[in-house]
Amino acid sequence: MATPGKAHEIRAIIRRHKRWDLIFGLMGLASLSVAILTLLALFTDMALSGIPRLDADFFTSFPSRRAGQAGILSAWVGSVLVMLVTAFVAVPVGIAGAIYLEEYAPKNWFTDLIEINITNLAGVPSIIYGLLALGLFVYTFGLGQSILTAGLTLALLILPIVITTTREALRSIPQHVREGAYACGASQWQVVHDHLLPYSTPGILTGVIIGLSRAIGETAPIITIGALTFIAFLPPVPLSGDPAAGLFDWLFSPFTVMPIQIFNWTSRPDTSFQQNAAAASFVLIFMTLGMNAIAIWLRYRLRKNIKW
Numbered sequence: 231m232a233t234p235g236k237a238h239e240i241r242a243i244i245r246r247h248k249r250w251d252l253i254f255g256l257m258g259l260a261s262l263s264v265a266i267l268t269l270l271a272l273f274t275d276m277a278l279s280g281i282p283r284l285d286a287d288f289f290t291s292f293p294s295r296r297a298g299q300a301g302i303l304s305a306w307v308g309s310v311l312v313m314l315v316t317a318f319v320a321v322p323v324g325i326a327g328a329i330y331l332e333e334y335a336p337k338n339w340f341t342d343l344i345e346i347n348i349t350n351l352a353g354v355p356s357i358i359y360g361l362l363a364l365g366l367f368v369y370t371f372g373l374g375q376s377i378l379t380a381g382l383t384l385a386l387l388i389l390p391i392v393i394t395t396t397r398e399a400l401r402s403i404p405q406h407v408r409e410g411a412y413a414c415g416a417s418q419w420q421v422v423h424d425h426l427l428p429y430s431t432p433g434i435l436t437g438v439i440i441g442l443s444r445a446i447g448e449t450a451p452i453i454t455i456g457a458l459t460f461i462a463f464l465p466p467v468p469l470s471g472d473p474a475a476g477l478f479d480w481l482f483s484p485f486t487v488m489p490i491q492i493f494n495w496t497s498r499p500d501t502s503f504q505q506n507a508a509a510a511s512f513v514l515i516f517m518t519l520g521m522n523a524i525a526i527w528l529r530y531r532l533r534k535n536i537k538w
Contacts, residue, residue: 280508292462297502304461305491315381324392332400352390360454375456378481388441395437399430432529439525449489459494461486488514
């Protein structure tokens with residue numbers, strides 16, 4: 231039984247620890263408040279500057295040397311097409327690679343080396359991917375400064391993110407799910423296809439959207455591979471025109487994207503172009519928020535259907 235002096239000392243230690251817990255909590259709250267208020271102030275300033283410029287013509291007009299007539303048609307169409315190529319390449323390759331590393335690959339020094347490199351690649355500056363794509367896709371493979379090159383470049387950029395998050399989602403599934411499936415006579419692929427993938431889909435989807443959200447705002451690798459800062463035409467629509475365009479001719483078309491258009495306008499001294507840049511930034515943010523909203527909704531629906 232503790233003596234009165236010992237009990238008093240224990241209470242003093244507890245009070246001191248609670249005091250430090252309170253101080254740490256207040257510091258965290260203050261830091262969070264500063265970050266949120268700064269972001270809110272910047273977003274409010276951008277919205278007040280850009281919202282008056284948002285109208286139908288802004289979305290349906292090509293860039294122009296006259297700020298009042300300039301629009302983002304080629305930029306948002308280019309962003310959508312580039313993101314389609316990025317998702318089409320990065321998602322299946324990243325998920326397949328993660329499944330192999332987590333469920334099939336033997337645990338040895340070679341797979342350990344691959345895992346270390348994947349982790350390191352997630353922190354490589356994006357400009358390095360642009361230089362790699364310039365030498366590999368543009369010059370070696372001869373794909374040119376096209377939508378396909380941009381999509382492949384951004385796919386390489388987000389591939390480590392997709393692989394890492396997919397592996398974490400697979401690891402989060404309890405081992406008894408695998409053991410129960412094997413006990414019922416399922417093959418390894420049946421376990422992966424019928425159990426692991428359905429249960430891990432919400433987590434995988436989160437990683438995919440995080441990667442795509444990063445890719446849609448990237449500028450450095452897109453500039454490096456030669457994206458145009460001024461473009462007044464759209465990629466050819468499949469089976470249209472005379473002669474008719476092919477189904478995949480748009481993949482090899484020159485392009486621009488929203489970050490490039492914003493960069494072009496912000497580099498001009500005219501304040502009217504600054505307003506255009508604020509409006510385009512507002513649209514880009516809502517494109518990103520829209521992707522995240524779709525991911526949250528899909529994740530919620532998928533989690534409701536999961537039964538352990």
